[in-house]
Amino acid sequence: MNSLGSLIVRRLAFAILTLFIISVLISVGVELLPGDLARSLLGQMATPETLAALRKELGLDQPYHIRYLAWLGDVFRWDLGRSLANNILVSELIGVRLENTLFLAAVAAVIAVPVSVILGLVAALYRESFFDKFVSMTTLTTISFPEFLVAYILMVIFSVQFPFFPSMANVTHDMAFWDRLHAVALPVMTLVLVVVAHMMRLTRAAIINVLSRPYIEMAELKGMSSAWIIVWHALPNSLAPIINVIVINIAYLVVGVVVVEVVFVYPGLGQLLVDSVSNRDLPVVQASGLIFAATFIFLNLTADILSILANPRLRHPK
Amino acid sequence: MTRLLTMTKLVIEGFQKDGWTTIVNGVDVHIDRGEVLGLIGESGAGKSTIGIASMGYCRAGCRIVGGSIVFDGMELTTASRRALRRIRGRRASYVAQSAAASFNPAHRLIRQYAEAPVRHGVLARIEAERNARAIYRRFNLPDPDRIGGRFPHQVSGGQLQRAMVAMAMACSPDLIVFDEPTTALDVTTQIEVLAAIKDAIKDLNSAAMYITHDLAVVSQVADRIMVLRHGDLVEEGRTKSLLASPRRSYTRALLSVRKGGGERVAHPEQGQRLLEVRDVSAAYVDGVPVLRQVNLEVTRSKTVALVGESGSGKSTLARVITGLLPPEAGHILFDGQDLRPRFFERSKEMLRRLQMIYQMPDVALNPRQKVQEILGRPLAFYFSMRGSEKQNRVSELLEQIELPDHYASRYPSELSGGEKQRIAIARALAARPDLIICDEVTSALDQLVAAEILKLLQRLQNELGVSYLFITHDLATVKVISDEIVVMLEGRVVEHGATNEVLEPPHHEYTEMLLASVPEMDPDWLDTLLATRVGALLREGERMHAPE
Numbered sequence: 001m002n003s004l005g006s007l008i009v010r011r012l013a014f015a016i017l018t019l020f021i022i023s024v025l026i027s028v029g030v031e032l033l034p035g036d037l038a039r040s041l042l043g044q045m046a047t048p049e050t051l052a053a054l055r056k057e058l059g060l061d062q063p064y065h066i067r068y069l070a071w072l073g074d075v076f077r078w079d080l081g082r083s084l085a086n087n088i089l090v091s092e093l094i095g096v097r098l099e100n101t102l103f104l105a106a107v108a109a110v111i112a113v114p115v116s117v118i119l120g121l122v123a124a125l126y127r128e129s130f131f132d133k134f135v136s137m138t139t140l141t142t143i144s145f146p147e148f149l150v151a152y153i154l155m156v157i158f159s160v161q162f163p164f165f166p167s168m169a170n171v172t173h174d175m176a177f178w179d180r181l182h183a184v185a186l187p188v189m190t191l192v193l194v195v196v197a198h199m200m201r202l203t204r205a206a207i208i209n210v211l212s213r214p215y216i217e218m219a220e221l222k223g224m225s226s227a228w229i230i231v232w233h234a235l236p237n238s239l240a241p242i243i244n245v246i247v248i249n250i251a252y253l254v255v256g257v258v259v260v261e262v263v264f265v266y267p268g269l270g271q272l273l274v275d276s277v278s279n280r281d282l283p284v285v286q287a288s289g290l291i292f293a294a295t296f297i298f299l300n301l302t303a304d305i306l307s308i309l310a311n312p313r314l315r316h317p318k
Numbered sequence: 319m320t321r322l323l324t325m326t327k328l329v330i331e332g333f334q335k336d337g338w339t340t341i342v343n344g345v346d347v348h349i350d351r352g353e354v355l356g357l358i359g360e361s362g363a364g365k366s367t368i369g370i371a372s373m374g375y376c377r378a379g380c381r382i383v384g385g386s387i388v389f390d391g392m393e394l395t396t397a398s399r400r401a402l403r404r405i406r407g408r409r410a411s412y413v414a415q416s417a418a419a420s421f422n423p424a425h426r427l428i429r430q431y432a433e434a435p436v437r438h439g440v441l442a443r444i445e446a447e448r449n450a451r452a453i454y455r456r457f458n459l460p461d462p463d464r465i466g467g468r469f470p471h472q473v474s475g476g477q478l479q480r481a482m483v484a485m486a487m488a489c490s491p492d493l494i495v496f497d498e499p500t501t502a503l504d505v506t507t508q509i510e511v512l513a514a515i516k517d518a519i520k521d522l523n524s525a526a527m528y529i530t531h532d533l534a535v536v537s538q539v540a541d542r543i544m545v546l547r548h549g550d551l552v553e554e555g556r557t558k559s560l561l562a563s564p565r566r567s568y569t570r571a572l573l574s575v576r577k578g579g580g581e582r583v584a585h586p587e588q589g590q591r592l593l594e595v596r597d598v599s600a601a602y603v604d605g606v607p608v609l610r611q612v613n614l615e616v617t618r619s620k621t622v623a624l625v626g627e628s629g630s631g632k633s634t635l636a637r638v639i640t641g642l643l644p645p646e647a648g649h650i651l652f653d654g655q656d657l658r659p660r661f662f663e664r665s666k667e668m669l670r671r672l673q674m675i676y677q678m679p680d681v682a683l684n685p686r687q688k689v690q691e692i693l694g695r696p697l698a699f700y701f702s703m704r705g706s707e708k709q710n711r712v713s714e715l716l717e718q719i720e721l722p723d724h725y726a727s728r729y730p731s732e733l734s735g736g737e738k739q740r741i742a743i744a745r746a747l748a749a750r751p752d753l754i755i756c757d758e759v760t761s762a763l764d765q766l767v768a769a770e771i772l773k774l775l776q777r778l779q780n781e782l783g784v785s786y787l788f789i790t791h792d793l794a795t796v797k798v799i800s801d802e803i804v805v806m807l808e809g810r811v812v813e814h815g816a817t818n819e820v821l822e823p824p825h826h827e828y829t830e831m832l833l834a835s836v837p838e839m840d841p842d843w844l845d846t847l848l849a850t851r852v853g854a855l856l857r858e859g860e861r862m863h864a865p866e
Contacts (some may be wrong), residue, residue, distance in 0.1 A: 220406070228437065293470075
């Protein structure tokens with residue numbers, strides 16, 4: 001267990017280091033932008049005296065590294081500053097939006113992951129059959145369309161032709177769970193169609209890759225059925241690549257949904273990021289960037305640890 | 319006795335680069351209930367293919383094109399997949415060559431034991447696991463009540479192989495196919511597995527097919543032997559009579575292969591000290607010594623055999639001598655000069671004088687280079703040869719290893735295993751070395767081919783005066799080629815001396831164990847050995863320990 005523990009601790013340390021480096025990059029990036037917070041706040045009317053006074057008040061006259069450390073300290077206390085656009089606390093603004101984004105991602109993942117793993121297993125079982133080719137072709141088609149196009153097609157079908165679901169995925173804080181689900185149905189469908197292909201194809205490939213191993217032949221010579229062999233013999237030995245592709249796709253569901261959120265006017269973090277960039281609302285951009293990076297790193301860390309745990313040699317050392 | 323399996327005029331084809339070729343060419347095989355049939359032949363003889371065909375199975379890229387396979391009255395070539403599944407694992411089971419590869423790494427041993435009986439509905443899981451523990455105990459596996467809870471990577475090779483024999487017995491099958499079950503093992507480990515196999519056959523009174531390339535091994539278990547070559551039957555007979563009076567020359571060649579070897583000619587420079595290993599200790603991980611104060615000497619034009627089981631440190635010593643692994647202590651002298659611990663600190667001249675040949679020519683030769691490039695590289699590197707000079711030298715080398723000139727334009731994939739090993743030898747010779755380290759160079763080859771390679775090495779030594787440090791676990795090879803023997807155990811040298819001295823008693827008890835483990839053609843050899851004290855230790859997988 002010792003080596004396993006130290007492996008995990010090493011990965012964790014590496015993740016924290018990466019996050020730290022990203023926080024530096026984000027703050028340097030913001031620093032390099034022309035103008036500063038004081039100028040943005042005061043706008044065109046600023047006189048040099050008021051600028052200097054505000055800079056002093058905001059601590060902008062301090063050297064860069066001091067300001068970075070102060071900002072980092074604030075982040076640790078979940079104090080992300082105030083939005084320039086409407087003076088709301090960034091943490092409040094982002095909190096609601098993040099929750100919405102995570103909700104959308106979670107619903108999409110809960111559907112997409114089992115569907116793609118099962119499709120992948122069945123495709124591996126009946127490889128080269130009509131079913132296999134049909135699934136491959138359909139999923140390839142859905143992944144080849146740009147996601148906004150998929151979104152509009154779904155809208156045309158499910159909210160214009162057959163008005164089952166709303167085309168505007170508007171959710172509010174006081175909505176009941178089922179109403180929320182109903183509201184996000186179309187964005188979830190879009191996301192599922194976009195991510196299934198990747199996960200399904202990799203599951204299929206990972207399983208087929210293992211099927212040439214001698215222990216698979218052994219299982220066949222023990223008279224085991226193909227379905228049993230795929231599930232009991234092949235799947236446990238191809239978990240690592242499957243876990244990795246699943247987690248990458250989940251990360252995409254959280255971080256990469258900007259387009260889908262905009263199309264469906266969904267009040268998520270991606271939408272907020274887009275708005276803030278166009279408003280030059282730097283504190284919000286900075287905080288969203290950090291949260292996206294943290295999500296990505298955290299999910300990859302999870303994938304790393306799960307793949308390590310999927311290996312019996314590491315889980316049960318000699 | 320009643321007939322269990324009849325295969326008539328069996329023809330099996332395999333798909334190769336240039337289309338379908340015949341692997342099994344109309345062979346008739348039959349086995350009675352309770353009978354043990356030995357199938358013997360070199361690689362490519364089609365014996366494994368016949369073995370799994372008896373379960374109605376064909377590997378990917380193979381197809382049964384003719385003949386019939388009747389298992390207990392049922393025709394398997396036309397049977398449905400469902401019907402075949404009901405036979406496989408339940409009435410006929412399979413023991414593969416490499417247990418490490420054939421056990422699923424993700425599941426515990428006992429779960430894999432219980433898989434067939436439970437899935438076939440023969441036994442409940444609790445009963446199956448109870449049986450498993452009983453058989454583990456019968457096979458002298460350590461801690462039989464709990465070893466089943468382990469994963470394949472947590473037990474040793476010999477234990478794993480015994481666990482696989484146990485697994486094959488789970489449904490009390492009528493037929494067990496043993497496909498080279500001991501080939502990948504050390505001689506001493508082979509004994510424990512052979513003993514388990516004999517017990518398995520006796521306990522179940524099941525029929526068995528035992529596939530191997532080693533006549534001595536098969537003669538321990540088989541009632542009847544079939545000799546195969548290139549997919550054809552060479553000859554068939556009761557074990558005793560076939561050993562006593564083989565009718566065909568091929569069988570006689572297989573029988574006499576262990577006596578082979580070339581004449582030895584004295585060389586003028588013979589006897590000068592060439593390589594001296596002094597008190598060398600080495601480790602891959604700090605605190606886990608692999609070599610402990612090893613001393614060794616190789617003189618000019620002589621062959622020193624380095625003998626021991628896997629894990630004894632033989633190959634590590636080769637890595638230290640070649641400078642791949644710097645030693646922790648001790649030093650190495652080559653022709654009186656100190657050898658630098660790392661190969662990149664050594665002069666080109668020093669590198670040239672010390673060459674190496676590996677166990678697996680498949681891996682040691684670059685598959686994308688033609689023979690002339692493989693041999694030309696050391697010529698250009700050490701002697702700056704080019705053009706026709708280089709070409710002439712390549713031809714000369716090919717002549718030395720007894721291959722025709724036009725092989726220069728071939729790729730390794732177009733050569734047989736023995737031919738590839740010859741190219742590897744030629745590559746070492748290209749540098750005109752003083753010493754060649756041969757690391758298990760014949761272990762991956764068929765016996766007849768191996769004998770040819772040994773003869774070649776001997777002839778080259780006679781002609782060129784090169785010395786060999788010959789690493790092997792095969793004592794039969796040692797008798798043939800070596801002048802001196804060094805026996806290693808747990809990283810220490812436990813015995814060394816001239817070949818005939820080491821092989822004659824009295825010897826160190828570990829050497830005795832190694833020697834006793836070499837199978838002999840006598841069908842009673844295993845039973846006799848197991849009756850002795852050394853045999854009893856071997857069957858339990860007990861090992862000697864190096865003196866501290």
